[in-house]
Amino acid sequence: MTKSIAIFGSAFNPPSLGHKSVLERLKHFDQVLLLPSFAHAWGKVMLDYSARCELVEAFISDIGQKNLTLSRLEEEMAIGDESITTYAVLVELQKRYPNASLTFVVGPDNFLKFSQFYQAEQILSKWQVLACPETVNIRSTVIRDKIVKKSDISHLTTPKVATLLSEEKRFVFK
Numbered sequence: 001m002t003k004s005i006a007i008f009g010s011a012f013n014p015p016s017l018g019h020k021s022v023l024e025r026l027k028h029f030d031q032v033l034l035l036p037s038f039a040h041a042w043g044k045v046m047l048d049y050s051a052r053c054e055l056v057e058a059f060i061s062d063i064g065q066k067n068l069t070l071s072r073l074e075e076e077m078a079i080g081d082e083s084i085t086t087y088a089v090l091v092e093l094q095k096r097y098p099n100a101s102l103t104f105v106v107g108p109d110n111f112l113k114f115s116q117f118y119q120a121e122q123i124l125s126k127w128q129v130l131a132c133p134e135t136v137n138i139r140s141t142v143i144r145d146k147i148v149k150k151s152d153i154s155h156l157t158t159p160k161v162a163t164l165l166s167e168e169k170r171f172v173f174k
Contacts (some may be wrong), residue, residue, distance in 0.1 A: 003100040004028075006130070007071075007093065009035040009086065010107070013046045014143055014165060015059040016157050018134035022107065023065060025132060029103070032067050033093075034060065038074035039083040049075060051171055055161050062158030087119035090127055103128040144173040 006029040010019060026032045036052045046052065053070060060068045074084045077092060086104060093102055104127055106114060111131040114120055123129065143156045147165060154162045165171050 003030045003097065004103070005030065005093070005097060005100045006032045006103045006105050007035055007089070008032060008105040009037060009089070011044060011046050011140065012036045012052050012056050012059075013044075013140050014052070014055045014157060014171070015161055016138045016140050016143055017136045017155075018138040018140075019059070020063060020158065021134045021136040022105065022132050023063060023068060025135075026105065027065060027067065029067055031069060032065075032105075033069055033071040033073075035071045035073060035089065037083070038078045039081050047171060047173070055164060055171075058160035058164055059158050062160045085118040087117070087123055090123060094127075101128070103130050105130045105132050107131075107133060147171075147173050 006026050034056050036056055038049055053072060056070050060070060073089060077084050090102060090104060138156050143153050146153050153165060
């Protein structure tokens, strides 16, 4: 039987309950790779990559969904601060999992821009693409804004992520 792998790429800057609402609908996959962006394709300023990976690990722990795995593939592939294309990621993942069926999961913001992705037509011809909008409308931007204003974020993300963001001085948003 072919292993089914979903790839959910995001800035995870930071992970939110919106992200969680997508992941909850991916339980039917054998594995779901949470793939933080190493560098943002459209120049978005993000927390340090390692810090975001730490937040994703806490997020996965809180969710407790057995098929979730942090993937640091973009870090492995990175050359300097250049962004890594979705196409390059999928090619590399297909090499690593040659017998797996790969599905790239996009949220509503990326779904509307999908035609701008590098090799969008190639992606659509070689792999499955699943548009999976959040069912909980909580964006990372709202969390960042509340942190800057020193407001409570416990209702916007998972408990461990909220604690890390509230207590750690190294997670600084401007």
